[in-house]
Amino acid sequence: MFVGVDLGSRAIKVAAWQGGRLVDYKVRESGFEPHRQVEEMIQEYDPCTVMATGYGRHLVKEYFAYEVITEIKAHALGIHAVLPEATTVVDIGGQDSKVISLNAKGQVVNFQMNDKCAAGTGRFLEIMAASLAYPLGEFGLAALDSDQEVQINSMCTVFAESEVISMKNRGVPRQHIARAVHASVADCILSMLNRVGYGDTIAFSGGVANNPCIVEMVRRSLDNVRVIVPENPSIIGALGASLHAQSQGRATE
Amino acid sequence: MKWLFRYGCSEELFLKRFEEEGKIMNAESFEIKACPEMWKDLGMDVERFDKMRLMLGEIYRKTYLTQKNRPVKMAYFDDMVAEIHGGRIKEILAAKAEGHPVIGTFCVYIPEEVVLAAGGVCVGLCGGSQGSIPDAEKILPRNICPMVKSAFGFKAGRICPYFQAVDFVYGETTCDAKKKTWEILDTMVPTYVMEIPQMKKQSDRDMWLSEVKEFKAKVEEVAGKEVTVEELKKAVKVMNGKRRALQRLNTLRHTKPTPISGKDVLLVEQIAFYDEPVRFASQVNELCDDLEQRIAAGEAVPGKDAVRIMVAGVPMALPNWKLHHLVEGAGAVIVNEESCIGTRYYKDLMAEDAQDMETILTDLTKRYMNIDCSCFTPNDERIDQVLKEYRESQADGIIHYSLQFCHTYNVEEIRIREACAREGIPYMFIESDYSPEDVGQIQTRVEAFLEQIRG
Numbered sequence: 001m002f003v004g005v006d007l008g009s010r011a012i013k014v015a016a017w018q019g020g021r022l023v024d025y026k027v028r029e030s031g032f033e034p035h036r037q038v039e040e041m042i043q044e045y046d047p048c049t050v051m052a053t054g055y056g057r058h059l060v061k062e063y064f065a066y067e068v069i070t071e072i073k074a075h076a077l078g079i080h081a082v083l084p085e086a087t088t089v090v091d092i093g094g095q096d097s098k099v100i101s102l103n104a105k106g107q108v109v110n111f112q113m114n115d116k117c118a119a120g121t122g123r124f125l126e127i128m129a130a131s132l133a134y135p136l137g138e139f140g141l142a143a144l145d146s147d148q149e150v151q152i153n154s155m156c157t158v159f160a161e162s163e164v165i166s167m168k169n170r171g172v173p174r175q176h177i178a179r180a181v182h183a184s185v186a187d188c189i190l191s192m193l194n195r196v197g198y199g200d201t202i203a204f205s206g207g208v209a210n211n212p213c214i215v216e217m218v219r220r221s222l223d224n225v226r227v228i229v230p231e232n233p234s235i236i237g238a239l240g241a242s243l244h245a246q247s248q249g250r251a252t253e
Numbered sequence: 254m255k256w257l258f259r260y261g262c263s264e265e266l267f268l269k270r271f272e273e274e275g276k277i278m279n280a281e282s283f284e285i286k287a288c289p290e291m292w293k294d295l296g297m298d299v300e301r302f303d304k305m306r307l308m309l310g311e312i313y314r315k316t317y318l319t320q321k322n323r324p325v326k327m328a329y330f331d332d333m334v335a336e337i338h339g340g341r342i343k344e345i346l347a348a349k350a351e352g353h354p355v356i357g358t359f360c361v362y363i364p365e366e367v368v369l370a371a372g373g374v375c376v377g378l379c380g381g382s383q384g385s386i387p388d389a390e391k392i393l394p395r396n397i398c399p400m401v402k403s404a405f406g407f408k409a410g411r412i413c414p415y416f417q418a419v420d421f422v423y424g425e426t427t428c429d430a431k432k433k434t435w436e437i438l439d440t441m442v443p444t445y446v447m448e449i450p451q452m453k454k455q456s457d458r459d460m461w462l463s464e465v466k467e468f469k470a471k472v473e474e475v476a477g478k479e480v481t482v483e484e485l486k487k488a489v490k491v492m493n494g495k496r497r498a499l500q501r502l503n504t505l506r507h508t509k510p511t512p513i514s515g516k517d518v519l520l521v522e523q524i525a526f527y528d529e530p531v532r533f534a535s536q537v538n539e540l541c542d543d544l545e546q547r548i549a550a551g552e553a554v555p556g557k558d559a560v561r562i563m564v565a566g567v568p569m570a571l572p573n574w575k576l577h578h579l580v581e582g583a584g585a586v587i588v589n590e591e592s593c594i595g596t597r598y599y600k601d602l603m604a605e606d607a608q609d610m611e612t613i614l615t616d617l618t619k620r621y622m623n624i625d626c627s628c629f630t631p632n633d634e635r636i637d638q639v640l641k642e643y644r645e646s647q648a649d650g651i652i653h654y655s656l657q658f659c660h661t662y663n664v665e666e667i668r669i670r671e672a673c674a675r676e677g678i679p680y681m682f683i684e685s686d687y688s689p690e691d692v693g694q695i696q697t698r699v700e701a702f703l704e705q706i707r708g
Binding site: 055068069070071072073095096107108109110111113 | 693694697698700701704705708
């Protein structure tokens with residue numbers, strides 16, 4: 001069995017691949033000593049070949065994995081497996097977001113990643129949802145309900161939060177503020193897409209792909225481009241890692 | 254060798270040990286030497302500086318001394334790090350006591366030949382560390398270049414012995430952050446500012462030559478003597494010799510597979526800014542002899558199939574080893590630094606045949622005008638230079654490295670990126686500062702870039 005472990009900043013994702021199909025997957029919030037959590041999550045698959053990816057990939061390698069790949073390669077492999085027509089991957093994770101450009105074989109030809117700040121990430125959405133007292137699952141839907149164009153000017157999470165607070169205190173309805181927050185993340189993604197360039201099919205992956213508003217905003221801003229979301233976007237990185245474990249396993253046999 | 258020791262440097266300090274032992278220092282015994290008495294005399298914050306010394310030693314051990322299969326002749330450079338705040342400062346103070354001017358700098362535009370000809374010592378000042386930035390941020394705005402902040406903080410916090418030892422600081426007008434900071438720095442240490450033009454028209458060339466002459470007058474005033482043609486000719490030879498040695502090193506490391514890590518070459522390039530030039534050149538040449546043997550024996554660092562990366566962009570002042578450590582930690586090797594602490598410092602030599610002061614100074618100005626700093630516009634020669642060095646170094650990809658708020662390099666990056674796209678060169682841009690907070694993200698990007706190259 002080939003197991004991909006994606007140890008991200010907010011969640012641990014595991015995908016188990018056997019006999020040419022995905023046989024199991026798990027997603028858990030990550031806590032302290034995440035390698036212990038990983039150990040529990042993958043125990044039942046033993047014996048297996050583990051490939052690690054995500055922010056904590058080197059920690060996983062120290063304990064169980066026989067190799068690591070970056071989340072950029074993992075998301076490229078995962079998306080290419082489930083949506084082979086995708087030319088570009090948008091992965092919005094907890095701590096950073098990436099735009100990855102693929103060739104016809106699904107290999108990475110170029111990528112952009114936001115550095116050094118939380119703007120345009122899942123973390124930004126989380127903080128803003130909390131500030132507006134929305135459960136995360138309802139945040140995107142609420143924003144879709146708004147038809148008002150208000151704008152957050154600051155890209156910085158700290159300053160954006162004070163902007164949100166001052167909007168609240170001006171009496172702006174919260175779904176409008178929610179919309180502004182989503183628009184700010186979507187703008188950040190669009191600007192990365194423009195820098196990397198994109199083909200005719202953009203696929204989302206990562207936890208934030210579950211947010212319908214972000215996907216819809218990106219879709220509406222681009223003409224003649226298909227924007228698609230796979231069935232289970234959170235585990236795409238783990239899936240890609242498990243596929244890489246398989247191809248490496250074969251290569252070494 | 255004799256010429257340099259007239260300053261009273263202690264030969265045994267550096268050389269005897271290697272002749273006797275001739276081997277690389279091991280990680281356990283390495284430490285940055287402490288000279289608390291001397292630091293106190295220099296008016297330093299000794300307690301705090303001693304903590305920084307221990308931290309630097311620790312970083313050096315982890316970053317450098319854990320490398321495998323290093324060239325034996327790196328021992329001298331390890332020792333230069335061990336003596337960075339001890340032995341080398343003693344030498345500089347001894348020279349100063351004999352009336353030789355000591356001039357600190359942050360820029361490769363300083364006409365070093367003029368300083369040497371006046372019997373002076375030219376030292377690169379501290380400016381590559383996060384540790385001094387809080388000192389700077391008490392006074393300077395936060396959103397300016399980390400190198401300027403770090404350097405200013407070293408003086409404000411009295412935690413750089415080089416800053417404490419200089420007669421004056423050579424400042425220049427290569428960026429707005431620097432040129433306005435000189436005004437504040439001048440209240441703490443005498444700061445002389447030489448104007449560097451922003452274009453390379455004839456009027457700029459004329460102005461540059463007159464700036465060189467003014468700088469010469471300033472150095473002569475501090476030295477209390479006039480520079481003779483003979484002294485200047487000798488200094489030109491010394492600097493050419495030093496630059497040739499660095500060129501030789503860079504050519505040898507371009508060999509495929511490379512016989513030396515990028516970290517080690519970066520260190521040599523950094524030490525070039527504070528070591529005595531004749532001794533330094535002779536040690537670099539010895540290292541080169543060592544590398545020639547390693548190449549003949551097929552020694553490869555880290556291995557024959559390592560991905561080769563060229564770095565272009567802003568200088569990495571000691572101890573800024575962040576990017577090299579990440580790239581080489583991921584199994585690749587850096588084979589070129591297109592940077593002020595790198596090729597921009599040594600790619601150009603100057604004519605040695607002129608016989609009169611005016612011609613020598615004109616040749617000298619020509620040499621310095623070939624430096625393709627991004628402060629110039631237009632600066633097409635740098636784009637060509639990056640592509641040339643890419644080909645010469647047989648690299649597999651380029652990482653452009655800029656410091657935050659370095660507007661000229663950050664904007665020029667666009668043109669480098671376009672040139673790489675045109676030439677089909679794998680390319681990545683990293684903008685960072687001295688703090689460790691983005692190490693995780695940069696590591697991911699570097700590893701992904703290497704995956705992309707490996708295919």
